[in-house]
Amino acid sequence: MSIATALRNYRVAAWVTGIGLLVLVFIAMPLKYFFGEPRPVALVGMMHGFLYMAYIVCTLILAERCRWRPLDAVVILLAGTIPIASFVAERQVTRRVREGRAVLGSG
Known part of the structure; x- marks a missing residue:
């Protein structure tokens, strides 16, 4: 697998994981704790777990x-465990991989 293919797969996974986490935190959890509806947390939480893997x-x-x-x-x-962080990480990783630089270092 080339770096370009690995980067594409990472970008898709980062976005899907990020969206799943946002749905879990900002929709499913409020439904559970404010409206007594635990099913969305069970479903979305399980989906986010698989997506995170x-x-x-x-x-x-x-x-x-x-x-x-x-x-x-x-x-x-x-970054896949903090809402919005996967999107920020994805942009930084994509930019640096395309530039051929280290991900977090100054290189």
């Missing part, structure tokens, strides 16, 4: 192809 795999493949430092990969992986 795909995000992990895509991130690790890209990290291996681009020879990221392990700490850089961990920080990018954590």
Whole structure:
């Protein structure tokens, strides 16, 4: 798999994971805690868990192809657990991979 393919897969996974997390945090959880409706959290939470696993795999493949430092990969992986962070990380990773630079370092 080329870096371009790994980057494309990572970008898709980052967006899908980010959208899933936003739905979970800003729609499903309020429905549970304000309206007593726990089913959306169960469904969306499970979906986000599966999507996050795909995000992990895509991130690790890209990290291996681009020879990221392990700490850089961990920080990018954590972005999938913070609402909106996966979108920010995706933009930074895409820009730096296309420029051939280190993901988090100054290189």
